[in-house]
Amino acid sequence: xxxxxxxxxxxxxxxxLPSTVANLYRLQCLHLTEVSxxxxxxxxxxxxxxxxxxxxxxxxxxxxxxNGLLELFDLPIPESRIGNQKDxxxxxxxxxxxxxxxxxxxLFAHKQKLAEEADLLPVYARKIEQILxxxxxxxxxxxxxxxxxxxxxxxxxxxxxxxxxxxxxTEGEVDFSGFNLDKETxxxxxxxxxxxxxxxxxxxxxxxxxxxxxPEEIGSEQPATALxxxxxxxxxxxxxxxxxxxxxxDIKQSYAQQLLDWxxxxxxxxxxxxxxxxxxxxGSLFVVQGWISRDKHDEFESExxxxxxxxxxxxxxxxxxxxxxxxxxxxxxxxxxQPFERLVRLYANPRHDDIDPxxxxxxxxxxxxxxxxxxxAYGLVLFLATLLLGKRMRSGFMADIVKILRMGSLWAILFxxxxxxxxxxxxxxxxxxxxxxxxxxxxxxxxxxxxxIGIGAAHMTLGLILGVWQAWTVKHRTHLxxxxxMLVGLIGIFFLVAALAQLIPQVFTIPAVSVLxxxxxxxxxxxxxxxxxVGPIEFIGVLGNILSYIRIAAVGLASVYLAKxxxxxxxxxxxxxxxxxxxxxFHGLNLVIGAFSPxxxxxxxxxxxxxxxxxxxxxxxxxxxxxxxxxx
Amino acid sequence: MEIALTAIGxxxxxxxxxxxxxxxxxxxGAAGVGALVEKPELMGPIIILVAxxxxxxxxxxxxxxxxxxx
Numbered sequence: 001x002x003x004x005x006x007x008x009x010x011x012x013x014x015x016x017l018p019s020t021v022a023n024l025y026r027l028q029c030l031h032l033t034e035v036s037x038x039x040x041x042x043x044x045x046x047x048x049x050x051x052x053x054x055x056x057x058x059x060x061x062x063x064x065x066x067n068g069l070l071e072l073f074d075l076p077i078p079e080s081r082i083g084n085q086k087d088x089x090x091x092x093x094x095x096x097x098x099x100x101x102x103x104x105x106x107l108f109a110h111k112q113k114l115a116e117e118a119d120l121l122p123v124y125a126r127k128i129e130q131i132l133x134x135x136x137x138x139x140x141x142x143x144x145x146x147x148x149x150x151x152x153x154x155x156x157x158x159x160x161x162x163x164x165x166x167x168x169x170t171e172g173e174v175d176f177s178g179f180n181l182d183k184e185t186x187x188x189x190x191x192x193x194x195x196x197x198x199x200x201x202x203x204x205x206x207x208x209x210x211x212x213x214x215p216e217e218i219g220s221e222q223p224a225t226a227l228x229x230x231x232x233x234x235x236x237x238x239x240x241x242x243x244x245x246x247x248x249x250d251i252k253q254s255y256a257q258q259l260l261d262w263x264x265x266x267x268x269x270x271x272x273x274x275x276x277x278x279x280x281x282x283g284s285l286f287v288v289q290g291w292i293s294r295d296k297h298d299e300f301e302s303e304x305x306x307x308x309x310x311x312x313x314x315x316x317x318x319x320x321x322x323x324x325x326x327x328x329x330x331x332x333x334x335x336x337x338q339p340f341e342r343l344v345r346l347y348a349n350p351r352h353d354d355i356d357p358x359x360x361x362x363x364x365x366x367x368x369x370x371x372x373x374x375x376x377a378y379g380l381v382l383f384l385a386t387l388l389l390g391k392r393m394r395s396g397f398m399a400d401i402v403k404i405l406r407m408g409s410l411w412a413i414l415f416x417x418x419x420x421x422x423x424x425x426x427x428x429x430x431x432x433x434x435x436x437x438x439x440x441x442x443x444x445x446x447x448x449x450x451x452x453i454g455i456g457a458a459h460m461t462l463g464l465i466l467g468v469w470q471a472w473t474v475k476h477r478t479h480l481x482x483x484x485x486m487l488v489g490l491i492g493i494f495f496l497v498a499a500l501a502q503l504i505p506q507v508f509t510i511p512a513v514s515v516l517x518x519x520x521x522x523x524x525x526x527x528x529x530x531x532x533x534v535g536p537i538e539f540i541g542v543l544g545n546i547l548s549y550i551r552i553a554a555v556g557l558a559s560v561y562l563a564k565x566x567x568x569x570x571x572x573x574x575x576x577x578x579x580x581x582x583x584x585x586f587h588g589l590n591l592v593i594g595a596f597s598p599x600x601x602x603x604x605x606x607x608x609x610x611x612x613x614x615x616x617x618x619x620x621x622x623x624x625x626x627x628x629x630x631x632x
Numbered sequence: 633m634e635i636a637l638t639a640i641g642x643x644x645x646x647x648x649x650x651x652x653x654x655x656x657x658x659x660x661g662a663a664g665v666g667a668l669v670e671k672p673e674l675m676g677p678i679i680i681l682v683a684x685x686x687x688x689x690x691x692x693x694x695x696x697x698x699x700x701x702x
């Protein structure tokens with residue numbers, strides 16, 4: 001059912017606003033709505049004090065920082081705000097966090113640098129090893145330096161130009177050497193006095209000639225010394241990485257709980273601040289309003305008044321006309337119907353004046369499912385599978401689907417006995433006899449279809465009765481006429497069919513036709529001028545809805561015939577082993593189809609045929625202040 | 633001959649309606665998936681729109697059953 005909501009306006013002196021906000025947050029039952037400025041001419045939107053805005057901004061930044069650290073340490077960010085708030089000082093938290101953050105980021109930066117070195121140093125070592133054999137003796141003299149240049153092969157004239165220009169720049173005090181790096185690139189080595197290096201490098205930069213890059217640490221060393229340095233560095237890298245990892249793990253162990261506590265606390269504070277967007281004020285008072293579930297009324301009022309030393313005024317009132325469409329909706333059902341709430345929301349969120357269809361879904365959806373599948377073995381396998389899955393999935397959409405399938409599987413077992421089916425027709429061979437009817441028999445087809453149509457008629461009638469009730473309670477005249485017209489017309493059809501089938505005396509024929517005409521006339525009237533044409537068409541649509549329930553028979557027959565094919569095919573093979581393998585494969589496939597197809601068809605019957613007779617949807621979900629999850 | 637014609641009639645009744653349903657569902661389904669990417673909250677109405685053409689094949693099944701059962 002849909003929990004009734006009460007609208008409340010809370011008014012109090014601004015001096016107790018912070019404590020009231022804290023209490024509202026703790027109570028977690030007020031669904032906030034903005035106070036319209038039209039309601040009170042002197043009421044304006046609350047101007048949040050600058051220091052509070054600044055404080056909230058700091059809290060958001062700190063929360064982002066904490067979340068960042070949690071992600072760095074691969075610690076999951078809590079999704080809910082479990083745990084009480086603690087009295088952390090923001091300054092102390094900020095200071096500790098800054099120190100920790102600096103320490104951690106330094107270590108991570110160092111780790112990243114080491115990882116980059118682990119990638120690059122072997123490359124440098126290989127390059128230096130390639131160069132060394134081509135270096136002349138001058139390269140190792142004190143005061144000399146080497147530059148390596150890349151030249152594409154086939155551009156020797158460029159190489160000549162480089163030689164000429166560098167000769168000019170160094171006044172001839174230069175040695176050249178070189179080798180082919182690969183098929184496309186040559187390396188030109190320039191060995192000259194260190195004093196000329198800057199001049200040459202400037203010229204190379206101006207001409208966009210790429211240089212052989214050295215790591216910064218060994219940039220000024222002679223190639224032979226550089227190679228030794230690189231090799232030594234490569235050897236030490238793993239030990240350095242282990243040291244950094246150990247330091248990080250140490251910090252993680254020491255601060256994990258602290259970080260999670262800070263995260264919870266800061267997330268609480270950020271969530272709490274959200275209320276200020278809904279508050280209004282006068283000179284000395286504040287106003288906040290919203291809805292609470294009726295069963296929370298007493299607790300909410302007493303706690304709030306006690307927390308404010310009776311300084312608050314709580315005005316309980318009818319929801320203002322302008323806010324009628326904003327009334328939030330909370331569904332409260334027995335545990336058996338709760339998994340269906342999600343399916344109802346999948347169709348549309350209920351409105352506050354809707355009938356909650358979760359309970360009806362809990363009754364009919366598994367029933368239709370079981371009637372379509374109708375097999376003891378399939379039902380048992382599905383039941384056991386959903387039991388196992390249910391232990392792994394405790395909450396969420398899939399957990400609800402598993403619970404619904406479990407209910408459906410129980411109905412499937414029951415209908416399996418009624419149809420005498422165990423792995424399709426295999427039950428017959430084992431001596432299982434149908435209690436009601438054998439779906440494989442040709443003679444069973446018509447009764448099966450008639451039962452499906454009968455179920456459809458009953459389901460439609462129920463939907464229309466609910467629709468009439470819903471329209472009556474919300475005083476929606478058009479809907480009332482439309483649904484009542486359909487219902488009256490249907491009753492006329494029922495009597496007409498019964499009279500024609502000689503189930504009731506023939507004398508009922510004319511009254512039945514009259515009732516049918518009255519029903520269609522009511523339906524047409526509700527539509528308006530076009531009703532004279534659209535009314536009968538709409539009514540035919542209702543009959544189409546009833547005929548749509550034949551799918552219960554049709555899809556069920558498809559399932560039982562596939563099972564029969566599996567059994568027959570297994571029998572064609574002479575070998576027992578091959579027969580069993582084929583049967584297992586086919587029955588497995590049929591079971592998968594059997595879990596999926598009846599669910600979709602049953603859901604369709606609920607959504608398209610049933611819901612559209614009474615369910616409006618389009619409401620807002622009840623989201624009380626204090627439960628909101630905020631991730632920064 | 634009569635049995636053969638009856639069987640062909642029943643086959644046509646369910647086959648043609650199945651083809652018609654599949655054509656309509658493919659078009660509605662493709663458009664529905666496109667709409668879902670933009671507005672996931674339209675899941676309910678789209679399921680309904682995709683499911684509506686199924687009535688065709690169900691009616692085809694009913695007609696086929698009536699033909700076969702005489």
